[in-house]
Amino acid sequence: MTQRIAVIPGDGIGKEVMPEGLRALEAAAARFGIDLTLEHFDFACCDYYAEHGQMLPDDWFEQLKDVDAIFYGAVGWPDTVPDHISLWGSLLQFRRRFDQYVNLRPCKLLPGIKSPLADRKPGDIDFYVVRENTEGEYSSVGGKMFEGTDREVVIQETVMSRHGVDRVLKFAYELAQSRPRKKLTSATKSNGIAITMPWWDERVKAMGANYPDVAVDQFHIDILTANFVMHPDWFDVVVASNLFGDILSDLGPACTGTIGVAPSANINPDGSFPSLFEPVHGSAPDIAGKGIANPIGQIWSAAMMLDHLGQPEAAQAIVDAFEAVLAEGDKSVLTPDVGGNGSTETLGRAIAKRI
Amino acid sequence: MTQRIAVIPGDGIGKEVMPEGLRALEAAAARFGIDLTLEHFDFACCDYYAEHGQMLPDDWFEQLKDVDAIFYGAVGWPDTVPDHISLWGSLLQFRRRFDQYVNLRPCKLLPGIKSPLADRKPGDIDFYVVRENTEGEYSSVGGKMFEGTDREVVIQETVMSRHGVDRVLKFAYELAQSRPRKKLTSATKSNGIAITMPWWDERVKAMGANYPDVAVDQFHIDILTANFVMHPDWFDVVVASNLFGDILSDLGPACTGTIGVAPSANINPDGSFPSLFEPVHGSAPDIAGKGIANPIGQIWSAAMMLDHLGQPEAAQAIVDAFEAVLAEGDKSVLTPDVGGNGSTETLGRAIAKRI
Ligand SMILES: CC(C)[C@H](C(=O)O)[C@@H](O)C(=O)O
Numbered sequence: 001m002t003q004r005i006a007v008i009p010g011d012g013i014g015k016e017v018m019p020e021g022l023r024a025l026e027a028a029a030a031r032f033g034i035d036l037t038l039e040h041f042d043f044a045c046c047d048y049y050a051e052h053g054q055m056l057p058d059d060w061f062e063q064l065k066d067v068d069a070i071f072y073g074a075v076g077w078p079d080t081v082p083d084h085i086s087l088w089g090s091l092l093q094f095r096r097r098f099d100q101y102v103n104l105r106p107c108k109l110l111p112g113i114k115s116p117l118a119d120r121k122p123g124d125i126d127f128y129v130v131r132e133n134t135e136g137e138y139s140s141v142g143g144k145m146f147e148g149t150d151r152e153v154v155i156q157e158t159v160m161s162r163h164g165v166d167r168v169l170k171f172a173y174e175l176a177q178s179r180p181r182k183k184l185t186s187a188t189k190s191n192g193i194a195i196t197m198p199w200w201d202e203r204v205k206a207m208g209a210n211y212p213d214v215a216v217d218q219f220h221i222d223i224l225t226a227n228f229v230m231h232p233d234w235f236d237v238v239v240a241s242n243l244f245g246d247i248l249s250d251l252g253p254a255c256t257g258t259i260g261v262a263p264s265a266n267i268n269p270d271g272s273f274p275s276l277f278e279p280v281h282g283s284a285p286d287i288a289g290k291g292i293a294n295p296i297g298q299i300w301s302a303a304m305m306l307d308h309l310g311q312p313e314a315a316q317a318i319v320d321a322f323e324a325v326l327a328e329g330d331k332s333v334l335t336p337d338v339g340g341n342g343s344t345e346t347l348g349r350a351i352a353k354r355i
Numbered sequence: 356m357t358q359r360i361a362v363i364p365g366d367g368i369g370k371e372v373m374p375e376g377l378r379a380l381e382a383a384a385a386r387f388g389i390d391l392t393l394e395h396f397d398f399a400c401c402d403y404y405a406e407h408g409q410m411l412p413d414d415w416f417e418q419l420k421d422v423d424a425i426f427y428g429a430v431g432w433p434d435t436v437p438d439h440i441s442l443w444g445s446l447l448q449f450r451r452r453f454d455q456y457v458n459l460r461p462c463k464l465l466p467g468i469k470s471p472l473a474d475r476k477p478g479d480i481d482f483y484v485v486r487e488n489t490e491g492e493y494s495s496v497g498g499k500m501f502e503g504t505d506r507e508v509v510i511q512e513t514v515m516s517r518h519g520v521d522r523v524l525k526f527a528y529e530l531a532q533s534r535p536r537k538k539l540t541s542a543t544k545s546n547g548i549a550i551t552m553p554w555w556d557e558r559v560k561a562m563g564a565n566y567p568d569v570a571v572d573q574f575h576i577d578i579l580t581a582n583f584v585m586h587p588d589w590f591d592v593v594v595a596s597n598l599f600g601d602i603l604s605d606l607g608p609a610c611t612g613t614i615g616v617a618p619s620a621n622i623n624p625d626g627s628f629p630s631l632f633e634p635v636h637g638s639a640p641d642i643a644g645k646g647i648a649n650p651i652g653q654i655w656s657a658a659m660m661l662d663h664l665g666q667p668e669a670a671q672a673i674v675d676a677f678e679a680v681l682a683e684g685d686k687s688v689l690t691p692d693v694g695g696n697g698s699t700e701t702l703g704r705a706i707a708k709r710i
């Protein structure tokens with residue numbers, strides 16, 4: 001039975017790394033006998049907006065809702081479309097309407113990639129950030145009063161629900177339980193954000209009753225970011241609200257030097273709608289068009305997608321392949337960000353060949 | 356004319372570092388002929404709460420409103436009082452009622468202090484975080500509905516005002532203008548937090564019209580935290596909302612290895628009420644009572660206080676003194692966190708002697 005994959009390159013370097021993501025995906029599918037059907041979509045990017053005045057066609061939901069997964073590049077081109085319009089008109093719609101309530105991102109030191117932290121080596125840092133991905137601080141509730149005057153007041157509401165928080169906590173506890181260290185860290189700010197966050201702490205505690213074998217701790221988000229830098233080895237699975245998770249899942253990869261290559265999975269765990277897989281790096285206008293973007297974020301996202309589609313061996317083969325190519329360190333193959341003088345394509349081809 | 360200083364040690368290591376903060380303060384006052392009157396207060400700590408069921412006496416505002424500055428240790432003792440109660444009952448009241456709308460924190464690599472970042476040396480990192488300190492995400496507006504049921508919803512509102520945002524931006528632009536690099540970075544998240552933050556961006560731009568010689572850029576908070584780790588040398592003055600500033604002003608000192616010694620100023624720039632000076636480290640229950648807490652955060656806060664009181668030379672003498680003692684590296688003097696086997700008192704005395 002074929003698995004239908006929606007392919008959406010998006011903007012900027014999204015269009016450049018996508019072909020390499022697909023090359024790796026197809027190599028893994030061939031090797032493991034996985035039957036994939038790729039369906040290409042030209043919307044959810046700023047070119048589409050330029051032509052249609054909106055990021056998505058009216059029937060996007062119908063077009064995408066039955067695929068098995070969405071493979072996304074990157075979105076955003078602030079020179080032509082303000083970010084809050086392009087993002088709320090595409091990626092954030094997908095996350096919400098397809099109820100992709102878990103955003104999962106690995107933070108892992110890789111061979112051949114320099115970490116900005118002193119004295120850390122592969123194996124020292126290896127954790128996941130589990131981010132709530134549909135509600136919380138990313139709300140559309142609020143507005144302005146006395147607009148344009150000295151008395152102007154602007155309000156935006158953080159909205160958390162037991163339904164929304166408990167399900168992501170459950171996912172995080174289960175992930176922690178499945179890992180050797182069985183450790184969960186909750187990101188909070190209950191000393192300052194005194195309505196939502198003390199309640200978040202209560203939910204973490206309540207859910208913990210179901211997972212007595214998982215060791216739980218919590219840090220306020222300020223000192224937690226500090227600890228990512230000072231003690232990244234402390235962490236195994238970190239669970240956080242939408243905003244805190246957004247921050248931690250950029251900071252974590254930054255600490256491992258992998259922000260340019262980190263993947264991200266937007267997961268609907270019950271499978272009622274497709275999940276979405278994308279690299280963490282954005283559309284990167286500064287290097288777009290040069291053919292030098294590192295494709296590993298897109299390729300690693302393909303691995304997460306295969307894992308989600310029930311193909312853990314194929315996923316592992318992709319991860320093994322790019323780790324091996326990085327460890328080899330052939331400058332003519334690697335992109336400039338990891339010390340080489342190759343291109344998006346040379347690196348993508350080398351990885352696909354390995355697979 | 357004497358300057359009245361309210362002295363509030365607070366909880367945990369606050370009580371241990373305060374005597375050393377005062378020792379340095381008095382040494383500097385003696386050397387520069389500054390007339391200080393110290394007034395000691397036993398409230399705003401969890402011991403006071405244990406006795407009175409509240410963190411502050413009813414007339415705290417009257418008692419404190421006419422002093423020239425408040426010198427605070429640390430507050431919080433979660434074993435006996437939940438943090439949101441101790442903090443909202445003390446420090447956060449002071450910030451709000453005394454309209455200390457600027458929270459200012461230096462992030463600076465110091466001699467003799469190891470940074471967790473690779474290949475950075477003193478001089479490489481030297482910037483300020485300017486945090487809005489009275490409104491924004493730290494609001495008391497919101498509540499719960501369907502409490503205790505599966506339908507439970509919890510809401511907390513972020514409230515920003517033009518009055519509140521413009522004044523802190525003005526302070527930040529002026530600080531940037533006064534420094535050699537004249538560079539201001541705004542922390543935003545206008546791609547995701549789509550009501551308040553695009554408006555924040557507009558205010559940053561509008562205020563910039565008054566400071567054409569200041570170069571401004573902005574980053575979304577997620578990638579900004581990553582850049583603190585990857586490119587701390589990019590920053591000169593960083594301005595942020597209450598929550599984002601809270602995060603950045605812990606992360607910044609963490610990157611310089613100074614989280615245990617960083618100071619913080621809660622400033623009311625128009626002087627209508629006293630400003631408050633405190634170390635960034637909290638009450639540190641884990642090391643409290645051992646006499647090994649590093650007193651430099653409290654001492655550096657004394658320097659910021661003297662600067663605020665119009666005594667920049669005395670302030671500089673304190674900074675020079677602790678930098679010299681750190682650079683000297685005498686293990687019998689330094690506390691364990693900076694590689695010594697001395698105590699809070701040995702380090703405090705050595706610095707006071709230098710002054
Ligand atoms: C203790 C807490 C409420 C406080 C804050 O978040 O403002 C602290 O982290 C700080 O930065 O001074």
Ligand SMILES: CC(C)[C@H](C(=O)O)[C@@H](O)C(=O)O
Nearest residue numbers: 087092246249280546547577
């Ligand atoms: C682009 C932006 C809206 C998005 C987010 O904040 O969720 C991005 O930072 C991410 O983490 O996927």
